[in-house]
Amino acid sequence: MESKAHILVIPFPIQGHINPMLQFSKRVASKGPQVTLLLTTTINKSMKSEMGSIQIESISDGYKNKKSESMDAFTERINCVVLQTLPEIIKKQCIPVNLLVYDSMMPWVLDIAKGLGLKAAAFFTQSCSVCAIYYHMHKGILKVPLEGKNASLPAMPLLGINELPDMKLYQNLLSINISQFSNIEGADWLLFNSFDKLENELVKWMASKWPIKTIGPTIPSIYLDKRLEDDKDYGISLFKPNDDVCMKWLDTKPNNSVVYISFGSLANLGEEQMEELAFGLLSSSHYFLWVVRGSEEGKIPNNFVSKISDKGLIVNWCPQLKVLAHGAVGCFMTHCGWNSTLEALCSGVLMVAMPQWTDQPTNSMFIMEVWRAGVRVKVNESGVVTREEIGVCLKEVMEGEKRDELIRNAVKWKELAKEAVDEDGSSDKNIEDLISRLI
Structure with a gap:
């Protein structure tokens, strides 16, 4: 599919968020659009030198020193750097950006996109089921700690106390995950790293409320459909594998x-x-x-x-x-x-x-x-x-x-899973449809 679309992808800079958004970028780029992945300088050093047709744009980490920091401080630093740098990066692109795909953990990026007149898609790196739980927490429908022994939510199995997301180690992350839904009504699409048959009933329920697209599983093509011959690994590792x-x-x-x-x-x-x-x-x-x-x-x-x-x-x-x-x-x-x-x-x-x-x-x-x-x-x-x-x-x-x-x-x-990403599979069709709406 030929396209002059240009998609800028912005993951939150931890490996579990970068990998799925990187794989999504590879899938999209294989279909014609220009894809630019925005990474911090430290992350960029862990990338392979060649990433096919994907362009890599670097931003500063915002480090003042290399000492360890809390998750709260890390999140605040990254948010500050992206907030200050992103508008200028978008404006300087040779091919104008049509779509901003942003990690759902940074919902304020949507405001930047809309301020620049761009389409925007939130990318959720967790399952549809977990995201639905956070949504119900955001709406006040589900309160934690539970008042009873179980939680009953639409299109989901009955959930016990020990089957809900556990945030006791990092309470701030609970507010971050809930805030993913603070402005989703303004997003043009919600992208989920899942596939329809894996979470079938919930996907249908979500689709009745929002413009969602399941685009997963986002793992290297060699382990699924094998259509992208050079896609044999993620292309990034913050740890040196043996x-x-x-x-x-x-x-x-x-x-x-x-x-x-x-x-x-x-x-x-x-x-x-x-x-x-x-x-x-x-x-x-x-x-x-x-x-x-x-x-x-x-x-x-x-x-x-x-x-x-x-x-x-x-x-x-x-x-x-x-x-x-x-x-x-x-x-x-x-x-x-x-x-x-x-x-x-x-x-x-x-x-x-x-x-x-x-x-x-x-x-x-x-x-x-x-x-x-x-x-x-x-x-x-x-x-x-x-x-x-x-x-x-x-x-x-x-x-x-x-x-x-x-x-x-x-x-x-x-x-x-293979069926979903095969040509004309559900996830493949969703990516094709996304691209077609940008041309």
């Missing part, structure tokens, strides 16, 4: 014999939980590949590494999609971040859900109760998942009576 070490180790293991464990780029487990997890893995009958970020290494129990021998491999980071696609991997023990959840569903890999915070408890409920592609661990009265519980869940997913049924469900979602 590619060769991981893949060579997996190559030595039998099919479906390895438990892969990763809790993403932000979650922090307490020392007691790390110990229970470590010895739960060690006492299981399965190999394990465990991602422990450098900042978390000090929580690994003393002498644990010397005990695992060839049974386990611990790395600071890994190429997750490559790992999930490897035949040796039998299940994924995950924090249930939305990107990781989608990657597992698209790979047909069973999950052991161990949610930590934000949207993860809700995602884990859907994994277990709605999509039926895994199980969720139970915490004890202290909020810790014991080694015994970890062993029970791993056994159930890796060798239990329900494994065949879980695998059939996982394979179904993998096929439906």
Whole structure:
């Protein structure tokens, strides 16, 4: 499709938000429009040198020093930098910008777009279900803490207290997530990194209220439809993956014999939980590949590494999609971040859900109760998942009576995900329609 449209994409600068918006940019650019991705200078250094037809525009990080800062301070700094810089960046583009696609965590960008006479689309990096919960909180329909034991919301399963987004670690994030809906009536489109059949009833309900488009799953094409030949990875990693070490180790293991464990780029487990997890893995009958970020290494129990021998491999980071696609991997023990959840569903890999915070408890409920592609661990009265519980869940997913049924469900979602992004699939059509309205 030939087009003179120019789309400027602005992600919030953390990896879990950049990756899906980057993949969306690749999909759009493959259909003709000019796409410019706006990234901070630090993030830009982590990009591949070649990003195909996508243009990269850099803005300052706004750092005054390199000391660590709170999430509140980080958010305030980024908002300030984008607010000051964005109008000038838009005005200087050689090809005029037709559409501003902005991370929904920065709703004030919509005001800039409308002030410049541009169309604007909010990009939601979480599931439709989680976003609907935040919307009902914004409207005051859902109050937290719950007055009862359950929450009943339109087009969604009944939600228990431990299945709602958990913000106790970072209360400010709750207000940020709720504020995503402060001005959505002014947006031309709402884009969701999901696909219609994954959240079917809710997508229909949302479409009756807003101009929504599901455009996911936004993962590299090689793992889905394979239409974009050079799209083999995200093209950005804020952590250095141990590619060769991981893949060579997996190559030595039998099919479906390895438990892969990763809790993403932000979650922090307490020392007691790390110990229970470590010895739960060690006492299981399965190999394990465990991602422990450098900042978390000090929580690994003393002498644990010397005990695992060839049974386990611990790395600071890994190429997750490559790992999930490897035949040796039998299940994924995950924090249930939305990107990781989608990657597992698209790979047909069973999950052991161990949610930590934000949207993860809700995602884990859907994994277990709605999509039926895994199980969720139970915490004890202290909020810790014991080694015994970890062993029970791993056994159930890796060798239990329900494994065949879980695998059939996982394979179904993998096929439906591919179908959504295939030519003339629902997500593909939604992107085509979006572009056609800009010409």
